[in-house]
Amino acid sequence: MSLPDSPDSPRAPAILVGVDFGLPHFDGELEELGLLAQTAGLEPVVRLTCKRRAPDAALFVGSGKADEIRFLAEQHGAQEVLFDQALSPAQQRNLERHIGLPVNDRTLLILEIFAQRARSHEGKLQVELARLQYLSTRLVRRWSHLERQRGGIGTRGGPGETQIELDRRMIGEAIKRTKERLEKVKRQRHTQRRQRDRRDTFNISLVGYTNAGKSTLFNALVKARAYAADQLFATLDTTTRQLYLGEAGRSVSLSDTVGFIRDLPHGLIDAFQATLQEAADADLLLHVVDAANPGHPEQMAEVRRVLGEIGATHVPQILVFNKLDALDSERRPRLLQDTLELDGQQVPRLFVSASSGEGLAALRTQLAATAKAALPPESAAAASAPFDEAAP
Template structure:
């Protein structure tokens, strides 16, 4: 039973390294790390620190004095798990666990734990498993002393009491090969699904954004779907797709909600989640949702742009920028944001919670999609000659075959042209 799972007392440390050219505010970085920790089930964050380091110690990350000071604080708080918001080498990890008598996860390990807890689809589970194995491989067969959890979801996360993984590199490599094969199979069926969907005459609109920007709340608002929309980092991991008739005469679209992006996402995870973001690559329109009330909204926006670029999203794909959470701004700042957004092309200020600005967003989506074309298979009976003539006159027909009772046509058109045709 879930409620019987033990609560793990955790301490979060954000190492601030001198001269590491950090554009981010250390206090906000620590806040994000704590939010990450809260995204794991059964974690009670009992302490959090930013630790300034002139130079990281090769063996233990922290200097002697700091090490002892932290140890005393953790002992007093009965800490069982330490989360370090940054990379920790296998040697540092082993030495710190020994010195403090705790389990330790670095940023990659923590994100992997969250991913493995959240992945819902077959593909998501395989992705996480592969990412975890590649990470583990770099740990040189270190025993992964994990958070014990009832969920025996992944092969590498042992059940309760099972803390050792005795796997050498060859075993890991064999497993990786096997997983890659399974993933290819899954990806193939996904391609088939996508091909089937290409025949569906609806454009795909993908919601992207920094984690916690409010994408899932907006998705739910537009679709009436109950996607997990907790105020929590990484609440969505698998692309969720819904067919939506946009209100107020907007077009019918397929709306896709994607995993939240995050700064400094470890490289092995970016690779692992490329397929999770495949939907974005085939989208007809990308809606970039920003939390405009966040103090670092500008750098978050840059992070999202960088990840989209690294995924290979084309410049040609139309985009709308959505300034969400205006309800969290003080009244004068809110009015200023709405005015500023209105002055810019393809920027809409909204509150997914209160609904403010949603009708502007819907009409913006409609406008953007009015020029996007899609393929549809159309069957016309012999008696529908007028409709057939109209399609040829507008040069919309890509292929045609005659059948016993009429014609099967492949038509490429915009949503507006299709609506006009249906009204004939």
């Protein structure tokens, strides 16, 4: 599985499969999985859903449904099958043998997209660690490229060492090396944060569900050129710029972070700990919400869940309901600025359009008032000092 070289490149046909176990967030139309598949260079040709009380231990969907998937794959010329839920290594192998096609799950799909989208050295290391940890549970020779990394004493395997043991040792060593390199990058980020703290800079981080418009809002606020597109995970690398707020008479530090998504693989959360730490260490979170998406309440809940995992629930928030221009007149709010109750607290909410600029003046005023209240007057000069940072 790989991203296409260009938008005009042919896309491999794929079958999307979702199993309804009675959970409230089940995507009956498989819309999000379809967007992920298209981002990964695949073209969904069939969307198949079924209901089960529990996963089948061997085939996840049972033998009858697996036969149906195989028949549909032959009928539509599908080259891959994608499941909306995570598969165990045994279920994945059994399905591939039964269907006769590569079978992947939502977790690997997200990992592959992350691997293609990471641009910075840190981002590539984080994704590589997550992929290695995921593949370590699936010892089916999916990382034969690691053979090229062998060299020196003790890499050919001792007497009686099976191939699977050799694979496990190879991938374990690769995980250890990647963790060591990530730790070095983490120390560098920590040094950068300490420099910002010495300047008494007010730190703001943009967080939100993927494709909510965080990068577009970031660009509109700081006049930057961070990559932004109407697609999932358009950007993965944290970028920080200074935002001058005239009403507060000082600058603040604004960071654009990676987007969240439902069932974000835990390996990615762990691997991106250094990047996500920007949110946990922030003085204020701008929680960007896609107001035009009917499922935005569930997306907001997922963002709050991930924030809880990284220890950022204590950070004050401002809700920014973006894509106001995409709302029809019936759904357009009467007030563009109000409050919304979250976890028992009233949180400021503003409706904006990052693309058209509507509501951004009010957002700047809200940010200026928050920053002015948080920073003492004597630190204004230090906060206004020039500073510009991009992820290494």
